Amino acid sequence: MREIAIVGGGPSGALCGERLARAGFEVTLFDEHLAWEKPCGGGLTYKAIEKYPFLLESPHPKKIVRKCELIAGGGLRVRLELDRPIVIYSRTVLNGLLLERAVEAGCRLVRSRVTRVDTSRDRVELTANGDAHAADFAVLAAGARNQLLPETTRLGAADLEQTIGYFVPAEEDTLKIKFLHQFEGYLWSFPRHDHISVGICGKMGQNPTRKLKRHLDDFLADEQIDASGGRFYSHVLPSPRVETLRRRRVAGKNWALVGDAAAWVDPLTGEGLYYALRSGDLLAQSLAARRPDEYPARVRQEFSADLELAVRVARRFFRGKFLGGAVATRMVQFLQRSETFRELVRDVVSGSQDYRSLKRRLWAQLGITLIEIIASLLNPPTPSSMSHRTETLR
Numbered sequence: 090m091r092e093i094a095i096v097g098g099g100p101s102g103a104l105c106g107e108r109l110a111r112a113g114f115e116v117t118l119f120d121e122h123l124a125w126e127k128p129c130g131g132g133l134t135y136k137a138i139e140k141y142p143f144l145l146e147s148p149h150p151k152k153i154v155r156k157c158e159l160i161a162g163g164g165l166r167v168r169l170e171l172d173r174p175i176v177i178y179s180r181t182v183l184n185g186l187l188l189e190r191a192v193e194a195g196c197r198l199v200r201s202r203v204t205r206v207d208t209s210r211d212r213v214e215l216t217a218n219g220d221a222h223a224a225d226f227a228v229l230a231a232g233a234r235n236q237l238l239p240e241t242t243r244l245g246a247a248d249l250e251q252t253i254g255y256f257v258p259a260e261e262d263t264l265k266i267k268f269l270h271q272f273e274g275y276l277w278s279f280p281r282h283d284h285i286s287v288g289i290c291g292k293m294g295q296n297p298t299r300k301l302k303r304h305l306d307d308f309l310a311d312e313q314i315d316a317s318g319g320r321f322y323s324h325v326l327p328s329p330r331v332e333t334l335r336r337r338r339v340a341g342k343n344w345a346l347v348g349d350a351a352a353w354v355d356p357l358t359g360e361g362l363y364y365a366l367r368s369g370d371l372l373a374q375s376l377a378a379r380r381p382d383e384y385p386a387r388v389r390q391e392f393s394a395d396l397e398l399a400v401r402v403a404r405r406f407f408r409g410k411f412l413g414g415a416v417a418t419r420m421v422q423f424l425q426r427s428e429t430f431r432e433l434v435r436d437v438v439s440g441s442q443d444y445r446s447l448k449r450r451l452w453a454q455l456g457i458t459l460i461e462i463i464a465s466l467l468n469p470p471t472p473s474s475m476s477h478r479t480e481t482l483r
Contacts, residue, residue: 090114090225090226090376090379090381091114091115091225092114092115092117092223092224092225092226093106093109093114093115093116093117093224093225093226093227093228093376094117094119094213094215094222094224094226094227094228095116095117095118095119095227095228095230096119096120096203096206096215096227096228096229096230096231096235096237097118097119097120097228097229097230097231097232097235097348097350098118098119098120098122098123098124098184098188098198098230099120099127099184099230099232099348099349099365100183100184100187100348100362100365100366100369101230101347101348101349101350101365101366101368101369102118102120102228102230102231102347102348102369103118103184103187103188103190103191103369104141104187104190104191104365104366104369104370104373105228105230105347105369105370105372105373106118106191106194106196106228107187107190107191107193107194107196108194108369108370108373108374108377109196109373109376109377110191110194110195110196111194111195112373112376112377114376114377115197116191116195116196116197117196117197117199117222117224118188118191118196118197118198118199119199119201119202119203119215119217119222120198120199120200120201121200121201121202122200123184123185123188123198123200124181124182124184124185124188125180125181125184126179126180126181126256127180127184127324129180129252129286129288129324129326129361130177130277130279130286130288130359131177131178131179131180131183131279131281131286131362132154132175132176132177132264132279132360132362133175133176133177133178133362133363134173134175134360134363134438134439134440134441135173135174135175135439135440135441136363136439136440136441137176137362137363137366137440138176140363140366140367140370141366143190144176144178144186145176147186149178149182149183149185149186150178150179150182150282150283151176151177151178151182151281151282152176152177152178152280152281152282153174153175153176153177154171154174154175154176154177154262154263154264154279154280155170155171155174156168156169156170156171156262156263156264157169157171157175157263157264157265157266157438158263158264158265158266159266159267159268159417159420159421159424159434160265160266160267160268160421161267161268161415161417161418161420161421162267162268162269162270162272162415162417162418163418164311165418165421165422166421167421167424167425168263169424169431169434169435169438171435171438171439172435172439173435173439173441175264175438175439177264177279177280177281178281178282179281179282179284182282183362199217201217201218201220202217202218203215203216203217203231203237204216204217204218205237206227206229206237206239206344207239208227208239208240208341208342208343208344211343212224212225212343213225213226213227213343213344215227225343226343226344226345226376226381227239227343227344227345228344228345228347228369228372229344229345229346229347229350230346230347230348230350230369231350232348232349232350233249233325233326233327233349233350233352234249234325235350238346238350239341239344240338240341240344241337241338241339241341241346242337242338244327244329244333244352246293246294247293247294247330248327248328248329248330248333248352249292249293249325249326249327249328250274250290250291250292250293250325250326250327250328251290251291251292251293251296251298251301251323251324251325252288252289252290252322252323252324252325252326253288253289253298253301253302253305253321253322253323254277254286254287254288254289254305254321254322254323255286255287255288255309255316255319255320255321255322256284256285256286256319256320256322257284257285257286257287257314257315257316257318257319258283258284258318258319259284259285259314259315260280260285261278261280261285262280263278263280264277264278264279264280265277265278265312267308268407268415268417269304270415271407271408271415272291272296272304272407273291273292273295273403273404273407273408274289274290274291274292274296274407275289275290275359276288276289276304276305276308277289277359278308278312278314285314287305287308287309287314287316287319288305288322289301289304289305289308290326290328290359292328293325293328298323326349326354326359326361327349327352327353327354327361328354328356329352329354329356329396329400330400331397331400331401333352334352334393334396334397334400335397337352339351339384339385339388340381340382340384340385342381345372345381345384347365347368347369347372348361348364348365348368348369349361349365351368351388353365353368353388353392353393353396354396355396355399356396356399356400356403357399357402357403357406358437358438358440360440363440364392364396367391367392368388371384371387371388371391372384374387375387394445395443395444395445396444398444398445399444402444402447420434423458423462425465426461426462426465426466427458427461427462427465428461429454429457429458429461430454430458430461433450433451433454
């Protein structure tokens with residue numbers, strides 16, 4: 090196995106191509122756009138930066154964010170200072186950075202659209218812009234809705250979510266996320282280098298586009314964001330069910346899925362870039378070790394089992410109630426009154442807290458969290474501290 094064909098030049102395909110080229114493989118990467126502006130926030134959490142420090146160290150334009158504001162459905166909000174910053178790129182810049190590294194490593198880029206992938210023979214056959222190509226192994230990195238998936242099922246509406254939003258020419262330093270009552274999704278405002286990405290995501294089939302647009306317009310008005318000069322976008326992203334994560338094939342004898350094509354996205358935070366990068370890297374490691382069959386097990390051990398649990402956590406968070414109120418509302422109230430709970434949520438936002446140990450940590454800290462909440466209720470802030478409280482816990 091020497092020749093590798095990668096279909097898709099986003100983060101998962103580009104990083105996979107770089108690692109394989111450095112390992113001595115002959116890599117050809119096909120993408121009809123190459124670096125382009127994908128509709129999403131573009132945030133890279135601490136766990137992504139920890140694995141791939143060049144994302145923080147590169148001279149490419151980016152925004153380093155240390156402030157996050159969480160907003161409940163009724164407008165109650167709290168501001169968190171992030172001890173582990175989130176790095177936000179525009180996707181044009183991020184994809185360009187990763188493709189540059191792939192080319193430097195020896196990967197060949199072909200700006201062409203692949204319309205057919207045949208994995209039925211020992212050698213994979215591809216058709217791109219009418220031309221035939223062949224490879225020993227194919228990496229499918231063409232997104233959640235690509236039509237090229239060999240020997241596996243396409244993602245249906247129950248495993249997808251719709252996003253709409255605007256790229257707005259404005260300056261901002263705070264990342265904002267708003268949750269709505271009985272709504273599986275959220276609104277966001279992500280500050281980037283020279284604009285902000287504002288949008289909403291919601292499960293397909295549950296919310297028509299006009300309803301998403303109404304929620305988005307209300308959010309823009311509440312946050313005093315003028316989108317009149319912005320560029321509208323719409324896109325479909327994976328939001329898989331537990332059974333999809335557990336049973337769907339992501340690899341065969343001469344092919345594998347990475348990133349959004351494999352439906353690896355955090356259903357609670359919406360984070361997808363880390364899983365795109367990591368899956369591309371893990372596949373490259375498996376191929377370099379001459380054990381492509383180990384790829385699904387490597388992914389499951391590192392993060393896909395955690396994502397299965399995250400699906401259950403997300404549904405309870407978006408739809409459930411706690412102490413008679415919406416979970417998001419109670420979370421914001423707890424954040425206003427407990428430093429211990431703030432530390433936990435900071436770790437979830439930064440990506441340093443996995444879901445497998447989250448329940449155990451919640452129970453272990455419940456006592457001190459309740460004590461801090463009760464103490465806060467019994468000892469309301471004095472007038473001299475109100476200005477500080479308004480600034481940090483708005």
